[in-house]
Amino acid sequence: NAGVTQTPKFRILKIGQSMTLQCTQDMNHNYMYWYRQDPGMGLKLIYYSVGAGITDKGEVPNGYNVSRSTTEDFPLRLELAAPSQTSVYFCASSLTGPNEQFFGPGTRLTVL
């Protein structure tokens, strides 16, 4: 199993550009999560999904959108990139809610 994979690893965007961060897991996990990690801070939940077709907002959803059309994939979309979205983004998955969350390696995004 590859676990949780994320692409790209690094990206630089200009203000106002859009992009999609990809996340895929091959563990047949129902639950998937997107977090952002700002320097010196813990992780903040952006969006999460408890199964295909079901998504909900986390603590910091503004400026982002998600979709979950399959169990494996949970892409995160930034429509109009802003400097405040400069961060490291982590995708995670778990079998069910209280179970261990497995994290991807992260995407480092810079918005200039």
Place this chain on the structure above:
Amino acid sequence: GEDVEQSLFLSVREGDSSVINCTYTDSSSTYLYWYKQEPGAGLQLLTYIFSNMDMKQDQRLTVLLNKKDKHLSLRIADTQTGDSAIYFCAEVFSGNTGKLIFGQGTTLQVKP
């Protein structure tokens, strides 16, 4: 609101014990977790404790939970240079969805 607090930095000598502390606010949390993040990597689950336990031991790791004071600690015995990393505690905000609230992370520096 829900909040998890950790001290930001701890420096120890190789072979010493390390104790990383964490306070949380949600007394209904059912699980509390310790995650480890090595440089440039995602988070990896180290250990967890159920809220009905006071202590859990796993090889060099000891987790202590004081529910009255909402205090969680992680003790690493015989700390090695490979233990140098950022350690995050996290509480389950919502058991059904698995939403986690993370602390800011404690950077552990192990000197040879």
